[in-house]
Amino acid sequence: MGRPPCCDKIGVKKGPWTPEEDIMLVSYIQEHGPGNWRSVPTNTGLLRCSKSCRLRWTNYLRPGIKRGNFTQQEEKMIIHLQALLGNRWAAIASYLPQRTDNDVKNYWNTHLRKKLQKGQNLDGVSSVQSVPKGQWEKRLQTDIRMAKQALSEALSLDKPSCSTDSNESTYTSNAENISWLLESWMKPTPKPVTASGGCGGADHRTNSAETVTHGSFTNGGTSSSDGETTPLRQGLDSFFSFNNSSCHSSDNVSHGSVSVEEQNASFMTPENGVVFHDETKPNSGDRVPLTLIEKWLLDDGLF
DNA sequence: AAAACATGCAACCGCGTTTCA
DNA sequence: TTGAAACGCGGTTGCATGTTT
Structure with missing residues (x-):
């Protein structure tokens, strides 16, 4: 049929x-x-x-989307997360507030993949390539294991701590x-x-x-x-621009009239009381706690 | 100035997963 | 429990724009 x-x-x-x-x-x-x-x-x-x-x-x-002008930090995040998660763009995008999976995917396909193929390092900051291969693979395996473990522990408290720089005037x-x-x-x-x-x-x-x-x-x-x-x-x-600084954590105010519950925050325009739901980052179930990623990135000196 | 080629991105397609009756 | 409908995701395509010749 x-x-x-x-x-x-x-x-x-x-x-x-x-x-x-x-x-x-x-x-x-x-x-x-x-x-x-x-x-x-x-x-x-x-x-x-x-x-x-x-x-x-x-x-x-949708409210809360930023387009274009990926920052260096975002680039690095994407590269690392891609290495860790593969082409799971939705999962990767979940770490990049205001970015959509489609956007991340496009950016990867049009910019980052080429860069990496060329072996181009990202502005001198340690990137995936900068880690000696064996070491990197080893590390990746460890990270994947950790991620899986973290996954299975299922994270409800994975409120993203604003990991992207929030100076985005480009919002x-x-x-x-x-x-x-x-x-x-x-x-x-x-x-x-x-x-x-x-x-x-x-x-x-x-x-x-x-x-x-x-x-x-x-x-x-x-x-x-x-x-x-x-x-x-x-x-x-x-x-x-709620989450430029707060990562929409505090927006979880309950707006009574909202019928769509979900974990997502809601928005209300001051003028008309219209409610928007922040679907910017649907809680993807396969999300590794950000702290893990942060730790990883920190280890790499990315922050 | 114009044609050819390259690039970037919005949108579509198909399939897997989830939800619900 | 099951099947259909809805949803979500990743891959791919089509086309407008930018760049080169």
């Missing part, structure tokens, strides 16, 4: 998301919270399959995306997107966080690149 398609292939739109679609999706999730993706297309009128909606949300629209993209979307959305008559200029499907990169600047389809003021911010954006930025 086989697995039926996740959604009706007929009439399902593919390809880059338009700003309008983003807005529809975000506004729906604002109301209902993420989850139950199957019902999203029908309830929103989006001509997308549920998978596509989920992906769009988790990789781009731009998502807050901007969302804030812009919200801004438009909250207006009685959302500014019609200049589809052709903005995206119109022609250049899907305009959807990407960096370029999104949403200036392309927005009303000037909220452009991300110029550093100018609207009050709303400022609020959201500061709000969404």
